[in-house]
Structure formats: structure tokens, C-alpha cells
Amino acid sequence: MATPHSAGAGSRAAAAQALFMVLEQGRSLSQALPLVTSSLSGRDRALCQTLCYGVLRFLPQLNFVISHLLAKPLKKDLAILHSLLLVGTYQLIFLRTSDHAAISATVEAASLLQRSRQKGLINGVLRNVQRQREQLEAALASHDELQHNHPRWLADLIRSHYGPEQAEAIFSANNQQAPMWLRINEQRTDRAQYLARLAEADIGYHDESPLSSAIQLVQPVDVQRLPGFAEGMVSVQDLAAQHAAWLLNAAAGERVLDCCAAPGGKTAHILERQPDCTLIAVDSDATRLQRVHDNLQRLQLNAEVINGDAMQPDNWWNGEHFDRILLDAPCSATGVIRRHPDIKWLRRSQDIAVLAQLQADILDTMWSLLKPGGTLLYATCSILPAENSEQIAAFMKRHDDARQVAVAPTGSPDWQWLPGEHAGDGFYYAKLEKRT
Amino acid sequence: MTKLTILEYPDERLRTMAQPIEAVDDALRATIDDMFETMYDASGVGLAATQVDVHRRLFIADCSEDQSEPLVFINPEITEKSGEFANEEGCLSFPGVYAKVERASNIKVQAQDRHGETFTLNAEGLLAICIQHEIDHLNGKLFVDYLSPLKRDRIRKKLEKEARQRAE
Numbered sequence: 007m008a009t010p011h012s013a014g015a016g017s018r019a020a021a022a023q024a025l026f027m028v029l030e031q032g033r034s035l036s037q038a039l040p041l042v043t044s045s046l047s048g049r050d051r052a053l054c055q056t057l058c059y060g061v062l063r064f065l066p067q068l069n070f071v072i073s074h075l076l077a078k079p080l081k082k083d084l085a086i087l088h089s090l091l092l093v094g095t096y097q098l099i100f101l102r103t104s105d106h107a108a109i110s111a112t113v114e115a116a117s118l119l120q121r122s123r124q125k126g127l128i129n130g131v132l133r134n135v136q137r138q139r140e141q142l143e144a145a146l147a148s149h150d151e152l153q154h155n156h157p158r159w160l161a162d163l164i165r166s167h168y169g170p171e172q173a174e175a176i177f178s179a180n181n182q183q184a185p186m187w188l189r190i191n192e193q194r195t196d197r198a199q200y201l202a203r204l205a206e207a208d209i210g211y212h213d214e215s216p217l218s219s220a221i222q223l224v225q226p227v228d229v230q231r232l233p234g235f236a237e238g239m240v241s242v243q244d245l246a247a248q249h250a251a252w253l254l255n256a257a258a259g260e261r262v263l264d265c266c267a268a269p270g271g272k273t274a275h276i277l278e279r280q281p282d283c284t285l286i287a288v289d290s291d292a293t294r295l296q297r298v299h300d301n302l303q304r305l306q307l308n309a310e311v312i313n314g315d316a317m318q319p320d321n322w323w324n325g326e327h328f329d330r331i332l333l334d335a336p337c338s339a340t341g342v343i344r345r346h347p348d349i350k351w352l353r354r355s356q357d358i359a360v361l362a363q364l365q366a367d368i369l370d371t372m373w374s375l376l377k378p379g380g381t382l383l384y385a386t387c388s389i390l391p392a393e394n395s396e397q398i399a400a401f402m403k404r405h406d407d408a409r410q411v412a413v414a415p416t417g418s419p420d421w422q423w424l425p426g427e428h429a430g431d432g433f434y435y436a437k438l439e440k441r442t
Numbered sequence: 443m444t445k446l447t448i449l450e451y452p453d454e455r456l457r458t459m460a461q462p463i464e465a466v467d468d469a470l471r472a473t474i475d476d477m478f479e480t481m482y483d484a485s486g487v488g489l490a491a492t493q494v495d496v497h498r499r500l501f502i503a504d505c506s507e508d509q510s511e512p513l514v515f516i517n518p519e520i521t522e523k524s525g526e527f528a529n530e531e532g533c534l535s536f537p538g539v540y541a542k543v544e545r546a547s548n549i550k551v552q553a554q555d556r557h558g559e560t561f562t563l564n565a566e567g568l569l570a571i572c573i574q575h576e577i578d579h580l581n582g583k584l585f586v587d588y589l590s591p592l593k594r595d596r597i598r599k600k601l602e603k604e605a606r607q608r609a610e
Contacts, residue, residue, distance in 0.1 A: 007486060007488035007489075007503075007531060007571070007575045007576060008485070008486050008487070008531075008533055008534050008536075008537075008540075009486060009487050009532070010487075010529065010530050010531060010532055010568070011530065011532075011540065012529070013487070013505075013568060014507060046567070047566045047567025047568070047569075047570075048566065048567075049567065103507050103508060104507060104508050107507035107508070108507075111507075
């Protein structure tokens with residue numbers, strides 16, 4: 007059989023569509039991808055995902071190359087072709103596919119996007135990328151501001167807080183592919199036993215880990231290949247996020263609230279650590295709550311799952327105070343850019359103040375649900391102080407019945423993980439105790 | 443390795459029913475190696491033995507973009523089929539001809555590999571199309587047989603004309 011013209015075009019067209027939805031319509035990549043990949047084969051779906059992640063990681067550099075090669079920017083109604091050019095350019099500069107396959111599949115994708123008339127344009131630009139690759143790469147390397155591949159406002163914010171050197175390390179970690187971390191269900195198996203199962207299944211892992219529950223894989227694998235996944239022996243969860251249940255440290259018989267619980271990874275982990283607590287999981291998003299149910303069912307754990315707004319406890323709370331509350335607050339997600347590179351382009355600088363206000367409001371509301379002597383663990387997947395250390399400092403000023411408790415194992419009152427630290431995501435924890 | 447000659451439509455030998463392979467030996471493996479060289483040289487994703495005038499039940503495929511996934515199918519049988527989709531197909535025995543053909547979108551195939559070991563494979567997408575296309579070859583069937591007689595006739599005339607021009 008001869009190679010069809012359309013071979014590989016489907017994955018390129020789908021990637022261009024998903025990128026268009028993110029960059030032009032403000033949708034998240036995790037919303038966009040399922041919409042465009044449903045008709046693709048597993049292999050094409052994986053390639054489409056690789057292309058989208060890669061383009062979003064290196065968007066400024068790719069835009070630089072394209073604007074350098076286009077005489078004038080594409081008209082607004084051809085924005086989908088700009089996305090397609092990003093896909094093509096990314097393959098030629100960053101991926102090791104053959105140039106021929108990359109160019110022909112990307113050009114052919116223009117037909118699938120109903121833009122056959124612009125195939126010549128796509129072909130022309132991509133041939134120029136191929137011809138001028140060395141000069142283009144040199145030009146990219148000489149532009150300092152193009153190296154970090156972050157929006158200016160975010161780069162400035164990170165630099166001003168962390169200083170230039172650490173900022174560089176954060177930028178670099180954000181643009182790398184995140185490793186896959188597993189969380190073993192220590193109710194059902196133990197570390198040594200599960201590592202043996204992984205070895206049996208020929209899945210590579212790293213030996214060291216700061217937590218007994220956490221295992222870092224050498225290569226990401228499909229969850230269906232994980233031994234005991236369907237039976238609830240293991241889940242996928244980043245190392246930093248796995249600290250939530252350890253730090254919350256629920257005891258038997260306690261009433262525990264998991265606020266903003268979806269998709270339920272931390273909910274399940276709290277119960278795996280302490281099956282004999284009464285756990286109530288609340289989230290306002292009914293669709294995402296289904297995933298909490300799914301997770302609990304697979305892991306054979308029980309929690310009371312409530313669809314409710316954290317800001318309106320009167321609608322769902324029975325008036326009984328909690329011993330412990332985990333507040334995994336809505337945040338900028340700037341700590342998980344390596345897993346969601348679209349965040350760099352979806353967030354706006356003005357979002358941060360809005361989020362910080364929302365977090366302060368939820369914190370105050372949750373505080374009122376906590377028993378005297380109870381503990382609230384505040385968590386975000388942000389690396390911005392406005393949402394983290396400054397947020398907690400302001401909280402402490404508002405509440406004189408609050409005391410900050412050292413967060414193990416650092417012993418400091420709060421804990422800012424940076425992306426890539428111990429190969430984990432960027433995360434923030436602060437532990438607050440209510441005076442009796 | 444030797445590059446082999448690919449039979450072109452309407453060569454009647456393409457209509458031959460291929461015979462089952464009883465022994466997977468070095469001679470067969472040499473044919474397989476030649477077929478890979480022939481297929482890669484022609485930018486193909488699949489090649490049936492029938493197309494190189496070897497009438498035994500064997501085909502090869504590689505649907506990757508960088509020639510990294512060579513597959514060998516000896517005595518192949520499709521054991522399960524599901525779904526339908528229509529896709530543009532081309533064939534190394536029909537240079538420059540492409541046409542839409544409807545196929546099962548997911549298949550399960552059982553065959554022997556180049557060492558004679560039996561394996562089963564679930565295929566979807568391009569590989570599923572390719573496997574169905576190549577197994578047709580082993581049964582003397584061609585992708586244009588799925589088209590209307592009118593379209594098939596037009597393709598035959600086009601290829602005959604091109605063959606004459608090349609001969610001149």
C-alpha cells in the first residue's frame with residue numbers, strides 16, 4: 007500500500023484545532039484535546055498531544071520564527087493556519103521526525119481544515135524553516151527574552167520574587183515534560199511488594215522517594231498497564247500533591263472536610279492513610295465530582311461526596327464542626343505549568359489578584375467550620391507569593407485565634423515547593439491550628 | 443538485499459491466489475528483507491508478496507513516519523472486525539492513483555512473524571487499513587475492486603496510457 011497523502015495529516019490538523027481553541031478561544035488544553043482527537047487512532051492521538059504540549063511550551067520561539075518568515079501576519083480569519091504553522095515549525099525545530107513526513111503531513115492537514123487554497127503558503131513557510139534552520143536556531147539563541155518561553159508579566163513576577171538565578175531554574179523546569187508519579191494504596195499493598203509488581207511488568211521506576219507511597223516512573227505509561235490499577239492498588243498523583251494527606255494527618259474517628267475536592271486524588275489519599283475517619287468531600291463542579299466518585303469506587307473507599315459551593319456552606323453543611331480541613335484552593339496553577347503548558351497563555355496578570363481574594367474568602371469561610379483545636383491545611387499548586395505566603399500572612403493578621411504549625415519535614419511554618427524539586431510539581435502548604 | 447520489481451495494474455499476476463507458507467526459513471527471510479528494501483524505496487507503508495510476483499501468503503508493513511516499526515505477517519488471518527470508516531488509499535501497484543475505500547476501523551489479526559512465531563495484534567487507523575489492503579492482495583483482490591466499474595475503467599486507461607508513454 008502506498009503512503010496516503012493524508013497519512014499523519016489527521017494528527018496535525020487535530021493539533022492545530024486544539025491550539026486554536028486554546029490560543030484564540032481561551033479554552034484549556036484538557037478541554038480541547040478530547041474534542042478534536044475522538045476520531046484519531048491511539049498513535050495519532052499521542053502525537054497530537056505531543057505536538058500541542060510542545061507548541062505551548064515553546065510558543066514565543068515558534069512565533070518568532072513564523073513572524074520572521076511570513077511577509078505579513080495572517081489575517082484573523084486564517085488564525086487556524088497560524089496554529090498549523092506552529093505545529094509544523096515545532097516539528098522541524100524541536101522534534102526528530104523526518105522533515106519530509108512532517109512537511110507533507112502538515113501541508114495535507116490544511117485540506118482537512120478546509121483551507122486547501124493555502125497549502126502552498128504552508129508548504130512555502132515550512133520549506134523555509136527547513137532551509138534556514140541553522141540561521142533561525144542561531145537567531146533564537148541570541149534573543150535573551152525568548153529563552154524562557156513565558157509571558158512577560160509572569161516571567162517578571164517570578165524573577166522579582168525568586169531572583170534571576172532561581173527564576174531561570176523555574177522557567178526551565180516549567181518547559182520540561184513532567185515525570186509520572188504513582189501513589190500506591192498502602193491499605194492494599196506496600197512499597198516493596200508493588201515495586202516487585204512493576205519490575206515483573208517491565209515498568210522502570212526510580213528507587214528513591216521522599217514518601218513511602220510515592221514512586222516515580224522512568225517513562226510515563228498508560229494507566230491500564232499499571233499492575234493492579236483497576237483493582238485500586240495504585241493511582242497517578244504527583245509527589246508534591248501526595249504530601250497533602252501526610253501533612254493533614256487525619257486520626258481515627260475524626261470528622262474531616264476535603265474542600266474543592268475534585269477530581270478526588272487527595273480525597274482518596276486521606277482515606278488510604280486513615281480509613282477510620284469520617285470524610286466529607288465538597289466541590290462545586292458536578293462534572294468533575296463524577297471523577298471523585300469514580301476514584302473512590304475504584305479504590306474501594308467511602309466518603310460523603312457533596313456538590314456544593316465552598317462559599318455557601320449553609321447549603322450543604324449540617325452544622326457539625328470539623329477536626330481537620332484540607333483546603334486545596336482554586337489558584338493560578340503556576341506550579342503545574344510543566345503538566346499544563348496552556349496555563350502560561352490562558353492566565354492574565356489581573357487574574358492573580360482576583361484569585362487571591364477568592365482564596366481569602368474561602369479560607370475565612372472554612373475557618374468558621376473548624377473546631378477549636380482543629381487543623382486546617384491550606385494548599386495551592388501555585389508558586390506566586392500573593393496566593394501563598396502573603397495570603398497566609400494576611401490570614402494570620404485577620405484571625406487572632408490562628409496559630410501556624412510547622413510543616414514537616416522542613417520545620418518551617420510553610421512550605422513552598424518549586425517545580426522540579428525532587429522531580430515534583432510546584433506546590434504550597436501551610437498548616438493552621440485554631441486555638442481552643 | 444535486492445530491490446524487487448513491483449507488478450503494476452492491470453498485470454494479471456496480481457489476480458493470483460497466494461498459497462499458505464509451511465516453513466519459515468532463511469530463504470523466506472531473504473525475500474522479506476528484499477521486500478522491505480523495495481517497500482521503503484517506493485515510500486510504501488505495506489507490500490504484499492503477490493506484488494513482487496511471489497505467490498505465498500506473506501506481507502510486510504511499516505506505518506511509522508521514520509521506518510521504525512517494520513512488521514511481518516506470514517499466513518495472516520483477520521479474526522475480528524469492527525467499526526467502519528472510509529479513507530483515501532493508494533497502492534504501489536497503481537502509481538499515483540488514490541481513491542476512497544471503506545474498511546473496518548478496528549481489526550484483530552493473527553499471523554506468524556519472521557521467526558515463525560504466532561502473534562495476534564489489534565490494529566486501528568492506518569495500520570488497520572493497510573492490513574486489510576494487503577490481505578486482499580494475497581487473495582488476488584485489489585482496492586479498485588471496491589470502486590464503481592466506471593471509476594475502475596478510468597483508472598485502468600490512465601495507467602495503460604502512462605505505461606505506453608514510458609515504453610516509448
